[in-house]
Amino acid sequence: MIIDTHCHLDFKDFDQDRDGVIDRARKAGVNRIVNVGSSIEGTRRSIELAKRYDIVYASLGVHPHEAKSVTDKTIDDFRALAKERKVVAIGEVGLDYYRNLSPKEVQVGAFKKFIHLAGDLKLPMILHSREADREVLDILRKEKEKDQTGVMHCFSGDEDFLKECLDLGLFISFTCNLTFKNAKNLREVAKGVPAERLLLETDAPFLAPQEFRGKRNEPSYLVYLVEEWSKVLGLSKDDIARITTHNANRLFKLNIEEPSEIAYPIRDSLYLNITNECTNACDFCIRYYSGFVKGHNLRLGKEPTLEEIQNAIGDPKRYKEIVFCGYGEPTTRLDVIKAVSKELKSNGVKVRLVTNGHGDLINSRPIVKELLGLVDKVSVSLNVDTQEQYNKICKPNFGADTYKKVLDFAKDCIRNNIETEITCLDLPDVDIKRCERIVKELGAIFRLRRMGVTG
Missing domain, CATH: 3.20.20.70 (Aldolase class I)
Structure with a gap:
């Protein structure tokens, strides 16, 4: 059993074969999928997918690119949507200064609103940071409640950023870019991730593994990431699958039974x-x-x-x-x-x-x-x-x-x-x-x- 904790199956990239994508995921051993909201409409579509497919769960979020669309009404609407049975997180939210498709000050304001919303709802956060690592950390330290946690998704930072994320109690996930031939430095940083804080994600349709680079990514490709992590951490593929499944269950409360073992x-x-x-x-x-x-x-x-x-x-x-x-x-x-x-x-x-x-x-x-x-x-x-x-x-x-x-x-x-x-x-x-x-x-x-x- 493995869990894709971050993908976007609501995107139109999957309109022609969404059922097939889900079927292939099941056959690959993907038992749960967190479909991550990245816009107001995308969040609503994520909830509909969670209702349609038993293995899909939803998060509520607006990507920082879309931060200019966030209003107080958005937060009120999300607060109501959080009552849906299979909503498990707030995200993806954060800062993205790579393209600045929303002004920086607008991104910061929206990010703070979502941190407070997650705290009020007692939901974990799915965090996005691109060329804004210092600002993201500073805002989290100032705004989040002590026991609030979440995951730094699509991790691409250095060892110092990793340490600070871990010190904040965050989980860490890398996408299938960890499998890229030119990702040697990223794999070195990845060695510093404690297995107990590791999650798996595809970020589909983006960042397909090396074997399919340049093509559409999908949850079934998570098996390639499992194999890469087994090499990075010196564990078996079964170890990686089991550990990350437990971690995802712990963070997102995915109703997976974990009986005691002799x-x-x-x-x-x-x-x-x-x-x-x-x-x-x-x-x-x-x-x-x-x-x-x-x-x-x-x-x-x-x-x-x-x-x-x-x-x-x-x-x-x-x-x-x-x-x-x-x-x-x-x-x-x-x-x-x-x-x-x-x-x-x-x-x-x-x-x-x-x-x-x-x-x-x-x-x-x-x-x-x-x-x-x-x-x-x-x-x-x-x-x-x-x-x-x-x-x-x-x-x-x-x-x-x-x-x-x-x-x-x-x-x-x-x-x-x-x-x-x-x-x-x-x-x-x-x-x-x-x-x-x-x-x-x-x-x-x-x-x-x-x-x-x-x-």
């Missing part, structure tokens, strides 16, 4: 989410602000049974490795780890355990020898470089000496010839070089994790 693939690994219980309460933990990792819903209604876990795995040989890593600490269910791993190893599958290192404390005994022959690699989340930081940030259940016990667990893994990786986090007060020294002295592999990056 086994969840990322790249060529399969992760097992066997518990949500944890013996740390880390300040930075994603579980406190999101139920999702790389588009997977990891909120379990209950702890899965052994049979449910085995059924969720399916054929384990499809994956490079199977990893025990969920929203909780896997070693709280040591018997499950052992039973599942025994079956996996009988199939010649590599097994990795991601742990906070509390396994001995949780089970009131040393557990490493019980993992021998069952777990090939252990990844221990040490996170910080001192006991004081650990107690303050991770808040372990087992008291002030837990940090030392985590190191002892890692040492025991190393002594027993289990490949051992220790990870730390790039938190502001963490001495990364000291972390690396601690890990190297133990004889483990060091890996730095990035704050806010999961999966």
Whole structure:
């Protein structure tokens, strides 16, 4: 499933084969389309398309080229139109100083009106900026409410503009121009987009992908953009599809069900989410602000049974490795780890355990020898470089000496010839070089994790 969050199927470019365009989109896996209003009449046509096609949703907007047509009555009319069931956003709105088809001051006035309208209606904004990046940012900072968000569509700015958009809480979408042969610099900027803020769009009929450059674009061509993003971000095409679908559902409330998962693939690994219980309460933990990792819903209604876990795995040989890593600490269910791993190893599958290192404390005994022959690699989340930081940030259940016990667990893994990786986090007060020294002295592999990056 993929979602085209920005296209203009109401344009006359599609008058001859609109039904065919929708059919091709479905066949390509496009499950939702946001048809974006770019004029007063275009907005009304978008709503009609949303009524006609089940996969189409509408946004209300006036492109900055048409800003001179915006009056107070326009805003009142849009406020009424927003009551239509499938209206999901305000946009596209913003500034375009490339052609100045509406005077700059008129564009600014209209943009402010739409920001306030979106705030009143609690709808996200679909933002347009061309040769006006600084002004767009300044206006957003001054005019939008704190919790207002949206997407910077057809992104074409530099790394600084990207950072400032992200700091404002915006999602980011690039069109199929990301696939162009001469878009090397744009692809470099795109590497800085967190997957959790990425959306897909065609901006059809404009900017068809490289394979069809110069021709009319359409939602079915979104698959070419998915392929390009998989290269840019080092994820699988399925990852990109799933992540961006979740992001679009989160932003636009598209009524897509996202059930919780026990086994969840990322790249060529399969992760097992066997518990949500944890013996740390880390300040930075994603579980406190999101139920999702790389588009997977990891909120379990209950702890899965052994049979449910085995059924969720399916054929384990499809994956490079199977990893025990969920929203909780896997070693709280040591018997499950052992039973599942025994079956996996009988199939010649590599097994990795991601742990906070509390396994001995949780089970009131040393557990490493019980993992021998069952777990090939252990990844221990040490996170910080001192006991004081650990107690303050991770808040372990087992008291002030837990940090030392985590190191002892890692040492025991190393002594027993289990490949051992220790990870730390790039938190502001963490001495990364000291972390690396601690890990190297133990004889483990060091890996730095990035704050806010999961999966």
